[in-house]
Amino acid sequence: NPDGSDTWQFRDVVIPNVALNAVAGRPKEEYGLEPQGLDEIRPGCWQVDERVKDMNAGGILASICFPSFPGFAGRLFVTEDSEFSLALVRAYNDWHIEEWCGAYPGRFIPMALPVIWDPQLCADEIRRVAAKGVHALTFTENPAAMGYPSFHDLDYWKPMWEALCDTDMVLNVHIGSSGKLAITAPDAPMDVMITLQPMNIVQAAADLLWSAPIKKYPDLKIALSEGGTGWIPYFLE
Numbered sequence: 001n002p003d004g005s006d007t008w009q010f011r012d013v014v015i016p017n018v019a020l021n022a023v024a025g026r027p028k029e030e031y032g033l034e035p036q037g038l039d040e041i042r043p044g045c046w047q048v049d050e051r052v053k054d055m056n057a058g059g060i061l062a063s064i065c066f067p068s069f070p071g072f073a074g075r076l077f078v079t080e081d082s083e084f085s086l087a088l089v090r091a092y093n094d095w096h097i098e099e100w101c102g103a104y105p106g107r108f109i110p111m112a113l114p115v116i117w118d119p120q121l122c123a124d125e126i127r128r129v130a131a132k133g134v135h136a137l138t139f140t141e142n143p144a145a146m147g148y149p150s151f152h153d154l155d156y157w158k159p160m161w162e163a164l165c166d167t168d169m170v171l172n173v174h175i176g177s178s179g180k181l182a183i184t185a186p187d188a189p190m191d192v193m194i195t196l197q198p199m200n201i202v203q204a205a206a207d208l209l210w211s212a213p214i215k216k217y218p219d220l221k222i223a224l225s226e227g228g229t230g231w232i233p234y235f236l237e
Helices: 048-057 082-103 119-130 154-167 190-209 212-216 232-236
Strands: 007-010 013-016 136-139 170-174 221-225
Touching (some): 048 082, 082 119, 119 154, 170 190, 190 212, 190 221, 190 232
Parallel strands (some): 136 170, 170 221
């Protein structure tokens, strides 16, 4: 871009780089949304070879990488054309599995995007990527906030739950994946939203705990991603 930033663009949607996710090595006082250009961001944030070098330096054996511009639940790929949308999801999944994770087998845990708009197509994609060795699926923490039936609609999501159990795949529920994060006021500083982020995963945990799938499918595996652990004692009590 003319201003030196690098952005993703899909149709009319422009997705900037969130440099707050790439502040390793910088003083906390300098944390912010800049820089926006890839040439100013640590290469390990977007180049697989450099990422493995950073992992080696940090003593990290393996990592799982969530998607960036498509959204944690792939909502950007939902269009009016189901076949086109499905092709986008499959293209991302194949690239992530074969090119990103495949570049260093054993160092990256592959995780697939869901076909969020169709439970049966989602189940089919789960089985397709499972055949490629995938054991993780990223998903929204609150489908109702995205306009889909909630976790409590057992019949609607049944194909997905069954596919997850049949393939022994983990459902990774990431904070903010529905696009809804707690914020007290429009003019509140970003620090407020960051401080309240774990509350998002607490809501998801409560929603899932009291949902029908937990009882119906005892083999179902769910991971609450990036939500901290400090809230768990209160939650258990």
